[in-house]
Amino acid sequence: MNILDSKGRLFGKLSILDFGAAVVILLVIIGIFFIPGSPSPLAQGGSGQPIEVDVIVRGLSVRNPLGFIETLAAKERTNIVLRNQPSGSVEIKSVTPLERQVVVPQPDGSAAALPDPRPFEYSADMMITLGGNAQITPNGPVLGNSQVKVGTPIELDAPEYNFRGSVIEVRILE
Known part of the structure; x- marks a missing residue:
């Protein structure tokens, strides 16, 4: 055959x-x-070097701004989303309310920043300091699978809230 x-x-x-x-x-x-x-070194969570990230949030619409800031400050952790990719959970280290200011021209022609007299009953401005572990690459720190740099939009997500802010500082801790 x-x-x-x-x-x-x-x-x-x-x-x-x-x-x-x-x-x-x-x-x-x-x-x-x-x-x-082999697993990508960028996808490994929980390991790496500790970093702190300052996030500024302007004009967040909320019914009770001071109560929301206090509730957020009392939370220990929050989930973050970077570049539309879930990037894990980070620690909320501090939440600082920011006072709104307005530039006012002075009689001598200069300008001064003064507290804004207009009422903003349903709007919150704050700076949030987040802490977590990131992989340090030659291009900067990586949380989850996304690089964290100044200017990166970051989304904070939990069952009670979901809002965006902007990274204003990244500190690599030793």
Whole structure:
């Protein structure tokens, strides 16, 4: 009995093209499930060097601004989202309310920053200091899978709130 007949079938029953396709599918399945790749050092959470990130939030609409700031300061941790990618949980180190100011021209032609007299009953401005562990790369610290730099929009997320701020300082702690 011949291994390959005149119609290109193996042992007279299976087409050589079908056999090749089955081998390729089998190799793909083995590659996906049985030979995992090495984990990326950027995707490892919980390890790395401690950092602190200052985030500024301006004009957050909330019913009771001071009560919200106190509630946020009492929380220990919050989830963050960087560049629309969940980047894990970080510690809330401090929350500082910011006073709104307005530039007022002076009679001598100079300008002075004075407290804004307009009532902002439903708006909060604050600076939040977050702490966590990040991988330090040549391009800067990486939280989750995203780099953290000054100007990066950061989203704080919890069951009670979801809002965005902007990173104004990143400190790598020793």
